[in-house]
Amino acid sequence: xxxxxxxxxxxxxxxxxxxxxxxxxxxxxxxxxxxxxxxxxxxxxxxxxxxxxxxxxxxxxxxxxxxxxxxxxxxxxxxxxxxxxxxxxxxxxxxxxxxxxxxxxxxxxxxxxx
Amino acid sequence: xxxxxxxxxxxxxxxxxxxxxxxxxxxxxxxxxxxxxxxxxxxxxxxxxxxxxxxxxxxxxxxxxxxxxxxxxxxxxxxxxxxxxxxxxxxxxxxxxxxxxxxxxxxx
Numbered sequence: 194x195x196x197x198x199x200x201x202x203x204x205x206x207x208x209x210x211x212x213x214x215x216x217x218x219x220x221x222x223x224x225x226x227x228x229x230x231x232x233x234x235x236x237x238x239x240x241x242x243x244x245x246x247x248x249x250x251x252x253x254x255x256x257x258x259x260x261x262x263x264x265x266x267x268x269x270x271x272x273x274x275x276x277x278x279x280x281x282x283x284x285x286x287x288x289x290x291x292x293x294x295x296x297x298x299x300x301x302x303x304x305x306x307x
Numbered sequence: 308x309x310x311x312x313x314x315x316x317x318x319x320x321x322x323x324x325x326x327x328x329x330x331x332x333x334x335x336x337x338x339x340x341x342x343x344x345x346x347x348x349x350x351x352x353x354x355x356x357x358x359x360x361x362x363x364x365x366x367x368x369x370x371x372x373x374x375x376x377x378x379x380x381x382x383x384x385x386x387x388x389x390x391x392x393x394x395x396x397x398x399x400x401x402x403x404x405x406x407x408x409x410x411x412x413x414x415x
Binding site for chain 1: 350403404
């Protein structure tokens with residue numbers, strides 16, 4: 194079955210550590226996205242990529258980095274520069290341009306700073 | 308700037324009809340989407356309106372008026388499992404911008 198997989202489901206980070214969240218899709222979607230959700234809040238865009246080897250910053254990119262070396266994969270690194278990283282991180286993918294109809298989301302990663 | 312406004316909470320009884328409104332202000336516009344998110348889960352796609360009018364999918368319908376920068380999600384024959392947060396989202400360019408969500412509570 195086609196879908197989008199995020200791992201791990203739960204992640205604990207110590208102060209000063211970088212951590213990488215995985216996102217893989219087999220839907221043959223060109224575009225992939227990372228959003229952050231805080232309790233009781235909407236989704237805020239961190240980074241997005243419309244094509245391999247290209248990505249753009251979203252509204253809250255500071256303290257995060259991404260790569261898009263393969264169409265299927267869009268990992269997100271939360272660096273030590275991100276001062277408040279505890280949140281629910283959601284990866285999504287979609288078709289683009291006139292084929293767009295909506296996002297498919299992964300099941301999310303809950304990151305907690307300990 | 309870009310903004311979306313939707314009510315923060317709505318309560319309804321089982322079997323009733325509820326409408327969740329969304330108004331938006333964006334620099335560009337390619338469509339209005341609706342997503343459902345249960346507590347602890349990921350959002351799931353409900354509908355996408357690129358053109359004015361009503362789209363119906365089972366018990367759920369979504370409406371868009373581009374001239375009014377307004378849309379709504381209509382849920383009919385409410386069931387307990389419809390208790391969730393509902394997000395409207397607009398697509399000004401390549402990505403979606405989400406509202407803060409409406410928490411729907413369905414009571415017996």
